[in-house]
Amino acid sequence: MVGGERKLTAAPSPFKLETAQHSVSASGKRYSQLTEFVARVITGLIGAGIFAFGARRMRALSTSGAFAGTVVGTIALAAGWNWGILLVAHFISASALSKLGEKRKARLVGAVVEKGDHRDAKQVLANGGVYALAAIAYMLSRTNAWYAVGIGALAASAADTWATEIGTLAGRNPRSIVSGQPVPAGTSGGVSLIGTIASLGGALFIAAGAAIARWPVPFTAVVLGGLAGAMADSLLGATLQTRRWCDVCAKPTERPVHNCGNRTRRTGGVRGFDNDAVNAVCSGVGALVALLLS
Numbered sequence: 001m002v003g004g005e006r007k008l009t010a011a012p013s014p015f016k017l018e019t020a021q022h023s024v025s026a027s028g029k030r031y032s033q034l035t036e037f038v039a040r041v042i043t044g045l046i047g048a049g050i051f052a053f054g055a056r057r058m059r060a061l062s063t064s065g066a067f068a069g070t071v072v073g074t075i076a077l078a079a080g081w082n083w084g085i086l087l088v089a090h091f092i093s094a095s096a097l098s099k100l101g102e103k104r105k106a107r108l109v110g111a112v113v114e115k116g117d118h119r120d121a122k123q124v125l126a127n128g129g130v131y132a133l134a135a136i137a138y139m140l141s142r143t144n145a146w147y148a149v150g151i152g153a154l155a156a157s158a159a160d161t162w163a164t165e166i167g168t169l170a171g172r173n174p175r176s177i178v179s180g181q182p183v184p185a186g187t188s189g190g191v192s193l194i195g196t197i198a199s200l201g202g203a204l205f206i207a208a209g210a211a212i213a214r215w216p217v218p219f220t221a222v223v224l225g226g227l228a229g230a231m232a233d234s235l236l237g238a239t240l241q242t243r244r245w246c247d248v249c250a251k252p253t254e255r256p257v258h259n260c261g262n263r264t265r266r267t268g269g270v271r272g273f274d275n276d277a278v279n280a281v282c283s284g285v286g287a288l289v290a291l292l293l294s
């Protein structure tokens with residue numbers, strides 16, 4: 001593209017002046033688009049890298065999580081500045097909420113939940129993978145539908161994260177979304193009123209971000225996508241998600257190795273269908289619902 005432009009300007013033909021000028025301005029536009037794309041990718045690599053490894057220092061991400069975060073962040077920025085900014089807004093809100101009352105939450109649910117709050121690569125991809133794929137698809141096709149897919153996935157991830165973090169901290173008497181029976185705090189599939197309100201908050205937060213960025217997706221489609229994703233997460237958490245048991249402590253848990261050091265055994269759910277798999281489905285449901293409502 002650049003070479004062709006040089007050749008044209010180096011050997012202008014008086015008879016083809018108009019064509020040549022037209023061609024130069026067209027390729028010039030393409031050239032500036034390419035320059036901006038390269039600038040975004042470089043900014044993405046450096047910015048997302050600094051951001052992700054800063055998050056690792058603050059123990060929000062593990063090392064593998066920081067690498068995965070850099071990749072997802074770079075892909076998002078490659079698709080456009082606002083793809084990157086929306087992702088960062090989600091990540092900051094999710095990390096801040098997970099740091100909120102950290103000690104109290106660890107005391108309440110540390111033995112139950114599968115992982116601590118250092119998100120690893122699998123966790124990052126389970127939460128940001130659909131968004132990154134939508135960003136890639138948007139770059140290749142420039143079709144507006146991918147905005148709905150991306151933002152629906154992000155809204156679902158936010159709704160689920162806000163519900164989990166706030167619900168665990170402030171929710172009272174969580175009950176199974178399926179049976180209605182009381183369950184210990186932090187149990188997958190357990191829902192509380194405050195957690196449900198928090199999931200609405202997460203969905204509204206992302207919908208507001210998309211509206212500010214003037215994304216061509218209806219506000220309600222984003223909110224309902226987020227809520228549907230969080231609900232799918234709770235339903236799957238209560239049914240298909242792997243349930244485990246620690247024989248030493250005689251307690252339910254999601255951890256393959258309990259925090260007491262004992263290897264736990266599977267007592268229900270589908271083998272290998274862990275919390276990350278549930279989160280990936282959650283963001284997929286959010287993407288689908290937002291797309292269908294757009």
Ligand SMILES: [Zn+2]
Nearest residue numbers: 246249258260
């Ligand atoms: Zn144990």
